[in-house]
Amino acid sequence: MIAAWILHTLMASLLVGGGALVLETLLRGHRRPTRWVWAGAMFLSLAWPLGKSLLERLPTREMAAPVRESAPVVLLDPLVVQVGPESVLRSLDGPILLSWALAAGVLLLLFSVVLIRTHRLRRGWAGEEVAGHPVLFSRDWGPGVVGFLRPAVVLPEWCRGLDDQSLRLVLEHELEHLRAGDLRLILSARILTILVPWNLPLWWQLKRLRMAVEGDCDLRVLGRHPGRARPYLELLLDVGRGVPGARALAAMLSEPKEILERRIRIMTMPFPKNPWIRALILGSVGAVLVAIACWAPGPLGLDDATAPQTFEDNPVAELPPPPQERPPADLAAAPTFTPYTVRPDIMNRSELVQALEREYPPLLRDAGIGGTVLVWFFIDETGRVANTLLNQTSGHQALDEAALKVAEAIQFTPALNQDQRVPVWISLPITFTTR
Numbered sequence: 001m002i003a004a005w006i007l008h009t010l011m012a013s014l015l016v017g018g019g020a021l022v023l024e025t026l027l028r029g030h031r032r033p034t035r036w037v038w039a040g041a042m043f044l045s046l047a048w049p050l051g052k053s054l055l056e057r058l059p060t061r062e063m064a065a066p067v068r069e070s071a072p073v074v075l076l077d078p079l080v081v082q083v084g085p086e087s088v089l090r091s092l093d094g095p096i097l098l099s100w101a102l103a104a105g106v107l108l109l110l111f112s113v114v115l116i117r118t119h120r121l122r123r124g125w126a127g128e129e130v131a132g133h134p135v136l137f138s139r140d141w142g143p144g145v146v147g148f149l150r151p152a153v154v155l156p157e158w159c160r161g162l163d164d165q166s167l168r169l170v171l172e173h174e175l176e177h178l179r180a181g182d183l184r185l186i187l188s189a190r191i192l193t194i195l196v197p198w199n200l201p202l203w204w205q206l207k208r209l210r211m212a213v214e215g216d217c218d219l220r221v222l223g224r225h226p227g228r229a230r231p232y233l234e235l236l237l238d239v240g241r242g243v244p245g246a247r248a249l250a251a252m253l254s255e256p257k258e259i260l261e262r263r264i265r266i267m268t269m270p271f272p273k274n275p276w277i278r279a280l281i282l283g284s285v286g287a288v289l290v291a292i293a294c295w296a297p298g299p300l301g302l303d304d305a306t307a308p309q310t311f312e313d314n315p316v317a318e319l320p321p322p323p324q325e326r327p328p329a330d331l332a333a334a335p336t337f338t339p340y341t342v343r344p345d346i347m348n349r350s351e352l353v354q355a356l357e358r359e360y361p362p363l364l365r366d367a368g369i370g371g372t373v374l375v376w377f378f379i380d381e382t383g384r385v386a387n388t389l390l391n392q393t394s395g396h397q398a399l400d401e402a403a404l405k406v407a408e409a410i411q412f413t414p415a416l417n418q419d420q421r422v423p424v425w426i427s428l429p430i431t432f433t434t435r
Helices: 002-029 035-056 093-123 157-161 164-180 182-195 200-224 226-240 257-268 275-295 349-359 362-366 397-407
Strands: 079-082 126-130 133-138 144-146 152-156 250-252 371-379 385-392 415-417 420-422 424-433
Touching: 002 035, 002 093, 002 200, 002 275, 035 182, 035 200, 093 144, 093 182, 133 157, 133 164, 144 164, 144 182, 152 157, 152 164, 164 182, 164 200, 164 226, 182 200, 200 226, 200 257, 226 257, 349 397, 362 397, 371 397, 385 397, 397 424
Parallel strands: 079 424, 133 152
Antiparallel strands: 126 133, 144 152, 144 250, 371 385, 371 424, 415 420
């Protein structure tokens, strides 16, 4: 079950990430912030599969059509298929959980080491005031913002040699990070990746989030200083040549070369032609990808619904004496009671066992998930199945569809009223289980 859920989460993360990438392209062309697109994508990539799996564990019972005048219909003995409990995916649950816990534990340990190291570095930095703002000065670390609970701007000693305008641009960039709470956002997103280290699409989304945070900050700085675009770009290149030697938790002006190139492209990107057509196309593609990720069927569901239902478990199973009434003309349209003395019976049970095993959805079977589907059959005077309806769902659409496919292969003996063959509606529980 764990393996099936992981596969489903990876698929959802890929689709959500694709939708976020399309939406980011749309927003960047219009100089709009995109960090919340990626923050939302990371949250949705985990929250939706987890929430969906929890919702699917809640029992759902739906009646496809009411029985006319609440008249009882014939209920046959349950038709059950049982497969081995040790499926391929379920057998991997133990090793996967152990590997998951070890990987998350190692990453949490490394994260804690970086936290402690950052705290120790911060205690050695001297506090001063630059342009009316309190900052910390380090020997060679920064420029950046450090601290989750008490964030502060830290500048390296070489910033003292900058001219006043360049120093103000450096300080303005870091203050924008401080005002927007970018460091808290990045650290919170990084914790998500630590909790699910196997989710590679989520790590990619974290990288895109970091670039989006820096790109948004650059656009805000240029918005405050529209005439300083060229000096700001040159400053980014100069600062980018010196990546800090000490690792710490920070939102930094200096970034690796590939991120700096991306940030420069964001600031110099031309405004698109035909913006409304472009917005309509890209917005539609992004929305479709996210919708597919959200509404794709998940692998998890009811585990407690796998036991076969018996006559005692289902009140419909009670079989009172047949009242004397004539069937209506549209008998085949909906479940309706007709008089009978001998109920129909299944003729090909051995063949149906193979059909049940064949139609059992592989993903649910391997995850050890089963359920019982209650199906209505209308059997005419010759014993032929003339109509089938869903009586009661199993809670899984895939199982319901599989049961209806199996129903097409069932052969019945005709029902009798005294010595006369009669059409009749019956209800048959079809159970898929790995127990």
